[in-house]
Amino acid sequence: MAMMSRRLLTLAASALFLASGSAFADDRTAGRMIDDTTLTAKTKAALLEHGKASGTTLNVEVHQGKVLVGGFVNDAAAHAAAMAVAAEAAGGKSHVIDGIVVVPGGRAPGQTLDDSTTQGKLKAALVDKLGQGLKINTDVRRGEALLSGFVNLESTRTKAGEIAKTVAGVSKVHNKLVVAP
Numbered sequence: 001m002a003m004m005s006r007r008l009l010t011l012a013a014s015a016l017f018l019a020s021g022s023a024f025a026d027d028r029t030a031g032r033m034i035d036d037t038t039l040t041a042k043t044k045a046a047l048l049e050h051g052k053a054s055g056t057t058l059n060v061e062v063h064q065g066k067v068l069v070g071g072f073v074n075d076a077a078a079h080a081a082a083m084a085v086a087a088e089a090a091g092g093k094s095h096v097i098d099g100i101v102v103v104p105g106g107r108a109p110g111q112t113l114d115d116s117t118t119q120g121k122l123k124a125a126l127v128d129k130l131g132q133g134l135k136i137n138t139d140v141r142r143g144e145a146l147l148s149g150f151v152n153l154e155s156t157r158t159k160a161g162e163i164a165k166t167v168a169g170v171s172k173v174h175n176k177l178v179v180a181p
Contacts, residue, residue, distance in 0.1 A: 036062040039090065043067050046089040050081060058082060058100070059137040063150040063180045065090075070099030070148025070176050072141040074106070099148040099176035103141045115140040118169030125163050136160055136177065143171035150180040 040062045047058055047069075058071035067090040073079050079100050087093045107115065119140040126136055139146045145164045151157050161175035 035065065039065065039067060043069070043086050043089040046085050047082060050085045059139070059148055060086070061137065061149050063178075065095060066097055066178075066180075067095055068097040068099050068148060068150065068176075068178055070137055070146060071139055072101050072103050072144075072146060074102070074104055076102060078102075097178055099146075099178075101144070101146055101174045101176070103144055105142075107142060111142060114169060115142065118143065118145070118167065121169065122164055122167045125167050126160060129163050130156065130159055138164075140170070143169060144174060145170045145172070146174045146176060148176040149178070151177050152180060154179050 040060050043062070044060045047060070057073070058069055061068045061070070067086055069082055069086045073082065079102050082100055083093075083096060083098060086096045090096050119138055122138050122140065122145055123134075126138070127134060130136075135149060136151070137146075137148045139148075145167070147160050147164060151160070157175065157177040157179055160177055161173055164170055164173040164175070
């Protein structure tokens with residue numbers, strides 16, 4: 001019995017540790033954070049299992065049971081598939097927020113390198129000018145920048161978009177940040 005209690009305590013501590021990345025950033029309870037972490041893992045796993053919905057290129061963030069799926073996909077079919085898979089994992093469409101952007105076509109190796117460099121500059125600018133760059137998911141494809149994730153203020157969302165527009169190499173900004181209550 002003591003061994004079982006120790007295992008449960010270790011499991012609970014591990015879950016809290018995983019969820020603690022934003023433990024002090026918002027008002028969620030430990031239980032809510034564990035639920036959100038579990039839903040994140042469930043949704044990400046479902047996306048990875050599905051052929052058309054690429055879980056390797058999509059970010060999944062969960063806040064108070066709301067699932068935000070963000071990232072770039074090549075076509076409308078991949079977009080629809082990702083949203084359907086996320087809705088099924090989350091328990092319905094009303095629990096899913098669409099942060100996906102369709103940018104058709106692939107990238108040449110040189111473009112991929114340019115996008116990676118631009119993304120590094122974008123992250124650095126968000127950290128330097130906003131102090132929250134590590135909390136905001138960023139992706140760059142063919143010069144188009146995508147911001148996704150949850151922030152606590154509309155002013156933070158707006159400022160992040162403005163910062164992204166000033167980064168060299170960014171030709172267009174898709175601000176899919178969601179203001180969380």
